Amino acid sequence: MSADHDVSFLKPVGDYGQGGVFSAQWWRGFTTDFWRWATTLDHKKIGVMYLCATLFAFFLGGVAALMLRAELFEPTITQQVTDAAGNVVTKTTGELFPGWQSTQGTVTTNNFYNRLFSLHGTLMVFLFIIPAVPAAFGNIFLPIMIGAKDVAFPRLNLMSWYIYLFGGIFAVYSLIAGGVETGWTFYTPYSTSTQWGSVTSMVLGAFILGFSSILTGMNFIVTVHKLRAPGMGWFDMPLFVWAAYATSIIQVLATPVLAITLLMIVFERTFRVGVFDPALGGDPVLFQHFFWFYSHPAVYIMIVPAFGIVSELIAVHCHKRLFGYKAIAFSSIGIAAVSFLIWGHHMFTAESPAANVIFSALTFLVGLPTAIKVFNWVATMYKASITWNTPMLYAMSFLFNFTIGGLTGPPLAVLSTDIHLHDTYFVVAHFHYVMMGGSVIAVLGALHHWWPKFTGKMYNDKAARWMAVLVFVGFNITFFTQFFLGTHGMPRRYATYVPEFTHLHQISTIGSWVLAVGLFGHLLIFAQSLVGGRPAGRNPWGGLTLEWYTDSPPIEHNFPHEPMLTHGPYDYDLVVPPGWDPADYPLPDPETVRKAHGH
């Protein structure tokens, strides 16, 4: 092994010279490094590229969301009024986006609104949250956490990154070339018959993104099976690895069905196959079955890795052995299994009563493994010496929001209530509590938890804590109001509403601004950290999993020697964390630790 393998994976190797950005030498150096990154087989570099791309998608989707909320600040009202000259004129108020003429006809405000929420949904689901945790954090940390040098198939890994980029380009192209108005669910027959916009290329984009997701999942499954460090049994794996493993199984089993479903839409639109088109004898509800057979498990692709993150956050920042390790590990697998049996709960208004009863009953099952996790996390925190830093605040934020999101699931799974709540803002609030309040909050927690590890820099924790509070408050103002809107009958996916809803909508929109300020604040804090953050030690938080044993940032091959496992991932009562530096964090008083573990 040559010496340059022992340096940080982020260190540039190009010769940039002294001339600055405008010298030819600088560009030669830059080109060297650019190609090194573009052709890298290093899982950490691929993960960092995924992280940048997914966060960019999050930014674009977020801008769309702010625009949606802005449009909803006031209801659109068209009335006949008498103007100053005494003429009766038609006047419209409360429209934020004016319509315009396009090559395909008039684009009204409503059309534009439809495009925006479709853009928001597809970007957030397919380009951000599905790849963010598995492909970004999974790639950077999964191999390190099991003590491997790389994932099982590094070349396949690079390929799936380029497939992701390619799919992303398709999606962005579709948005520029007319957009789609179908929502992220692409329901037929609208999606197969509409002549508006660029449904075909958007659906193809999602199809391609699906491949990237399948390949990453396959890679991780094999990695976990075959590349664990010597001495690491299944139950010595960190829970993040368990969660990534369960997620990968769902990705591999569910995504092919989405692939074929989306391909059928493309066939419908290009070859007019008619399998989903009632005008040709096809069955649109069949599409819904296919779609949700993937997309219900897909909501667990989004949340299960977040469970893994939260387990790490709570164990490390409580400095305590996780309560119920096996229960948490197996409940991930349990969720993965149950998730394939309950897709029909999205179609209570479209399927037979018998199917409804079965799917409703099965849906309640998924609450069990989920609740097991929440109780175990809370039990871990009991009597622990908790360090209240940003990652821990995010773990708390997750527990609060996710519990609300989870508990609003059952009212939707009950047939008699779902009839009223289906397609209202209640559903919107429910899934934002789990997906934003759960997954996105966990991603933010993971960013703050692992930032020092993969960038080697600390950030301003105090400022970040304030931003975490802003995000929490802003999120809850934005979405809690939507439960009320939903129970009062506000339907989802409309650009306007009756004036009675104005107050609640305005509160929600103001909340979205608070949220945006918080997120933007995080961005600034991270930027400051990159430029002027103080160097992070190996183990700034006192973790016991293997990533804390290597340098920050990790070296090219992760570890100088293959690590030998000598203790479990959460043996806080038995070992002092590696590389412990009292300047980074005070070690909890041994007496407290002893008591907390009930010795």
Add this chain to the structure above:
Amino acid sequence: MTTVPVNMTKKPEPHETYVHGHHWRSAEDEKDAAKLGMWLFLGTEALMFSGFFCAYAVFRMLYFDTWHESSKYYLNWKIGGFNTLVLLISSFTIVQAIRGAQLGRKMMAFWYLAATNVCALTFLVVKLGWEYLPKIQKGELPGGFFTYGHGPAGTTHDQVFLGIYWVATATHGLHVLIGVFIIGWCMIRTMKGHFGPKNYMFLENTGLYWHIVDIIWIFLFPMLYLVG
């Protein structure tokens, strides 16, 4: 006179000097992993086609008579049967090719791969020439492009049957075509000496891929041509 040992006179073939990837503990681990990965991939393929099978089953239930009549009217089981036979033979030949690599008999591997590709191309030619082309000429096309006014009496939804027939067999045909290229690539690598007793991983995985392509056809054939 001293003789030079035979194996020192000739340059070693690439497969004889094969080293496993740096992140693996052993070549054995690497091979196991590649196989596990391939099996997972086969699973995704099967799941993908299961979409067609589900659609087929649902519509067969909805339009039973159409399914029954259309299958007999539009599809010729003899052509389908011939193609089934061709694919079965190709499954055998590719296994022999892997055997050739395992035994270190380069030419055996090469010619069996070639035979596999002949079968694959036969399948495609028969499919295009004797099925797709006449169907296109007669307007027996899917859904919206279907020419009404002919077809078996008493059926109502021929276009849906043909819709599923076209998408399922075309997607399968695409897999055969991709197989042709991968097997061709294997032939080139065989001639370059990449495969031998110590390293036949890629060849074996190609074989697995080819088997799943065959198996999917083994399901499609009776469903479309025989049961209807």
